[in-house]
Amino acid sequence: MAERMLKFVGxxxxxxxxxxxxERRRDFDEIYQSYAQQKAAEQASRCSQCGVPFCQIHCPLHNNIPDWLKLTAExxxxxxxxxxxxxxxxxxICGRICPQDRLCEGNCVIEKGFESVTIGSxxxxxxxxxxxRGWVKPIQPRRERTECVGIVGAGPAGLAAAEQLRRKGYQVAIYDRYDRVGGLLxxxxxxxxxxxxxxxxxxxLLRDSKVTFHLNCxxxxxxxxxxxxxxxxxxxxxxxxxxxRDIAAPGVGLAGIAPALDYLTASNRQGLGDTVPDFESGLLNAAGKDVVVIGGGDTAMDCVRTAVRQGAKSVKCLYRRDRANMPGSQREVKHAEEEGVEFVWLAAPQAFLGKDKVSHVRTVRIHLGMPDASGRQTPQEIPxxxxxxxxxxxxxxxxxDPEDLPAAMGAPDLGVTGWNTLKIDWKSMMTSLDGVFAAGDIVRGASLVVWAVxxxxxxxxxxxxxxxxxxLAAQRIAAE
Ligand code: FAD
Structure with missing residues (x-):
């Protein structure tokens, strides 16, 4: 079957x-069409089946990529x-939103002379x-266990844990303060x-697998x-x-300045059919506005592209480093540029101007200086x-940043790190409280869906x- 593979050469x-x-600018539908079977097989057959699969090594889940590419090709x-x-x-979900250019595809060996295999697609x-085709089925554990696990948070970390625990037969109850399941998804x-x-x-699928949800909780x-x-x-x-996170700059409290997640949540809620007063009032709606987004990560990319779709007059992304040094995916920048977003690289906000409402962002040009302890060049203002x-x-x-969980949860003994993330013992994944474990962004800080899974x-x-x-310990005691 090897002749089916290694097709990257031709x-x-x-x-x-x-x-x-x-067309994309006018709606919120996904931007890629799906592969037809023949195309998927053809693209999968480009895999070189190299001996040391860097794609798999650099995937946080160590997905067995070469093997499922080969099976797809066949x-x-x-x-x-x-x-x-x-x-x-x-x-x-990972196929859609992982930054493959930084993980599996970015490490594909054929990338050295050819373009990588399209692993995510x-x-x-x-x-x-x-x-x-109906192959994804609810979980029916071989054996039901009586023990019940409580999970706080219905984002990808909580949901992945719930699925794995149900597979082992545990009863699982998930609590979330949102009214819907999925967290940032x-x-x-x-x-x-x-x-x-x-x-x-x-x-x-999880509900059909008998996971119970307590929402608005x-x-x-x-x-x-x-x-x-x-x-x-x-x-x-x-x-x-x-x-x-915020910045301390004059005028930062002016009307018309909003946190990115409030804006994205309002847009997602509106898309899901909810009535969103702050969207209706125009507060969190970009229609007809000159929009400036400050930041260079995934969240900033999502804001600029949402603003385009809401019918903004102009959309600019202000980032203090350059394109090569931004944390967001290069693929996303390309999509955004195609959709009409203007990137203002090497620029930082100094003040927000306006009387009652913001009218201008005062920016200063940046020069990237010597690398700091983290290895990243330090942004320096050009006078x-x-x-x-x-x-x-x-x-x-x-x-x-994380919220103050020990205070919010009324659990002063819940240990945190200097960044306020939850401190865990990485071997047991247990927090400082017996029987209380932690996973996902609350442990790592803002990260990726694939790491949460x-x-x-x-x-x-x-x-x-x-x-x-x-x-086992309970059995031993009972037997004594
Ligand atoms: P979350 O997804 O944040 O879920 C946590 C859940 O806990 C939420 O539902 C919340 O309501 C609930 N909760 C919080 N406190 C309580 C409480 N006290 N009681 C009950 N429930 C509570 N990653 C990628 O890989 N690709 C991307 O393209 C990408 N884009 C992103 C875009 C944006 C705008 C943002 C903000 C992040 C993006 N990320 C992306 C990062 C990714 O979404 C997160 O790393 C991931 O969702 C973390 O998963 P989690 O389960 O740890 O937390």
Whole structure:
């Protein structure tokens, strides 16, 4: 079968067709079409089956990529799906939104002279096909266990852990302060990157697998962490990071300046059919406005592209470093540019001008100096280089920090790090509280969906070890 592979020499890279930018600007649908089976097989056959698969090594889930590419090239899609879903709870989600250019595809060996295999698109194709053909089934554990695990947070970390624990037969209850399941998958990431039906069908699968959800339930306010500890054999905290970073600049409190996540949540809610007063009033709606987004990560990219779709008059992204040094995916920058976003590299906000409402952002040009301890070049302001940019909506996408969880959850003994993330013992994934585990962004700081899935899976494994140990100890005591 090897002759089916190694086709990268004669077959060029081809992503699935991308809808024209002019069309994309008018709606919130995903921008790529799907592969047809023949195209997926052809693109999968470009894999060189190299001896040391760097794609797999650089995937946080160590997905068995070369093998499922080979199975796809051979038309054995059911086996390809089985293999890809063995290491990843949400391959169709990662296929859509992983920054593949920095992970698997960025490390593909053929990238050295040819363009990489389109791993993400093939992954998405395999799992979308599995859903269409009814291969994705609710979990029916071989054996039901009586122990129940409580999970705080229905984002990818909590959901991945829930699925893994159900597979082992544990009862699982998930608590979330949002009214919908998915965390940032539902309210952060826009529909044009990840259509909400994709998340909702995963929710249904978990419900059909007998995972129970307690929504609109904030742990710390509606139920205490101590109550959950008494109710469940183990508790997993997977609450993400939500405190928006700010800058101290004159005028930062002016009307018309909003945190990025408030803006994206309003847009996602509106797309899901909710009535959103701040969107209706125009407060969190870019229609007809000159929009300036500050930041260079995924959140900033999602804001600029949402603003375009809402009908903004102009959209600019202000970032203090250059294109090569931005944290967001280069692919996303390209999409944004095609859609009409203007990037203002090497520029930082100094002040926000306006009487009652913001009218301009005063910016200063930046020079990248010597690398600091982290290895990144330090941004330095160039004197007398000010430019005022017109703006009637400014979105702050400067990153996120954890909330003060020990205070919010009424659990002063819950240990945190110097960054306020939850401190865990990485071997057991347990926090400073016995039987309380943690996973995802609340442990790592703002990260990626694929890392949240990895952590959720690892945490489920450690919770199983913990509960099995407890059960064994109880048996020993009973036998004495
Ligand atoms: P979350 O997804 O944040 O879920 C945490 C859940 O916990 C939420 O549902 C929240 O309501 C709930 N919660 C919080 N506190 C409580 C409480 N006290 N009681 C009950 N429930 C609580 N990553 C990528 O890989 N690709 C991307 O393209 C990408 N784009 C992004 C775009 C944006 C705008 C943002 C903000 C992030 C993006 N990320 C992306 C990062 C990714 O979304 C996160 O790394 C990932 O969602 C973290 O998963 P999590 O389960 O740890 O937390």
């Amino acid at each position: 077959t060029p890279q081809a992503m699935p067709d991308k809808r024209p930018a002019a 038309g054995r899609l059911d086996e390809a799906y089985e293999l890809s879903s063995a290491t990843n709870n949400f391959p169709e 093939v992954e998405k194709y395999i799992t979308d096909t599995a859903w269409q 539902i309210y952060g990431i826009p529909n044009f990157k990840l259509e909400k039906e994709i998340v909702q069908r995963r929710e249904k 904030e742990v710390g306010r509606d139920v205490k962490l101590e109550e959950l500890r008494a109710r469940h054999g183990a508790v997993l905290i997977a609450t993400g990071v939500y405190k928006a 007398n280089s000010h430019v005022n940019i017109e703006a009637d909506l400014v979105l702050m996408a400067l990153g996120f 990895r952590d959720g899976r690892d945490a489920a494994e450690r919770i199983h070890t913990y509960l099995a140990g407890k059960a």
